[in-house]
């Protein structure tokens with residue numbers, strides 16, 4: 544049975560996943576890139592910045608030494624933001640062993656070319672390494688507070704999915720396995736764009752009808768892109784699709800939704816980014832998703848208008864008008 548895991552990325556999600564593994568009797572080493580912050584976490588035995596109320600379990604240790612972290616366990620779970628995902632893989636490559644397996648909980652695309660992250664792993668490490676992705680409706684603070692949560696673990700390797708299940712599953716953290724690595728990643732990456740759109744709509748003062756319409760038509764956009772990229776329809780109706788879309792479009796714990804709210808209330812993109820002060824994956828995902836939709840000729844009007852607000856200075860009110868002024872059409 545697996546008893547150890549290395550987690551790379553000491554932000555809110557990496558820390559919550561480390562706490563959850565260690566609480567489940569798994570010896571856990573959490574790596575962060577900033578030595579001063581790691582020293583403070585080590586002294587405090589908690590991550591004051593991201594999860595201030597949560598004491599670390601005994602089996603959780605931290606390090607700023609990447610080689611030590613990678614050599615600590617054959618299971619490596621990456622939870623850094625998507626814009627440093629590839630760089631992190633390049634840095635860990637020399638320290639990997641033949642047994643190393645790579646999982647990630649990052650939600651997004653490679654900013655260089657819009658690739659899904661499994662393709663980035665393939666480019667950097669080759670296709671022989673076992674991989675898995677963890678995604679679903681999972682706010683870090685709620686996981687750390689032991690509030691009941693469910694997540695999808697997708698892998699082509701049933702053994703690796705089972706090892707991650709053994710590490711993570713317990714009475715308040717349910718893991719479901721899947722073989723649809725593509726669908727799970729597309730759901731997690733694109734819902735962030737739609738959460739920004741839902742935030743904008745609420746910030747402009749629109750109501751529950753608008754929000755529900757955005758979620759539903761947003762799901763259609765995720766499905767159009769996701770199935771074309773090779774994901775399975777049912778995945779988008781599950782935790783990593785509809786589940787995460789509902790969570791982030793409706794609850795203000797979502798940084799992407801809060802970012803959209805600020806834009807809808809008239810704040811600038813820079814003001815909103817500064818105020819939130821954490822990763823807002825939907826900002827880059829809006830560009831990458833829009834570019835993918837153009838390349839593949841997929842109709843994604845909410846994504847397109849969100850992209851134009853973020854990158855072409857389109858007034859959010861005009862973006863809503865653009866959506867509403869499109870020709871009438873059949874729903875499916």
Ligand SMILES: NC(=O)C1=CN([C@@H]2O[C@H](COP(=O)(O)OP(=O)(O)OC[C@H]3O[C@@H](n4cnc5c(N)ncnc54)[C@H](OP(=O)(O)O)[C@@H]3O)[C@@H](O)[C@H]2O)C=CC1
Nearest residue numbers: 553554555556576577623624627649650681682683821822
């Ligand atoms: N928070 C959540 O509830 C969830 C987040 N996710 C996903 O997890 C990923 C990480 O997000 P999250 O933890 O929330 O973000 P946070 O903003 O909470 O933390 C980001 C972390 O990344 C670190 N970081 C920045 N640059 C680098 C680098 N070059 N190398 C290593 N670490 C770096 C930051 O360090 P520093 O503090 O020094 O800036 C910080 O610790 C995202 O893809 C997000 O979508 C998925 C599910 C839930």
Ligand SMILES: O=C(CO)COP(=O)(O)O
Nearest residue numbers: 679680681682797798799
């Ligand atoms: O992915 C998340 C929850 O599943 C976190 O959402 P935000 O990044 O919008 O905060």
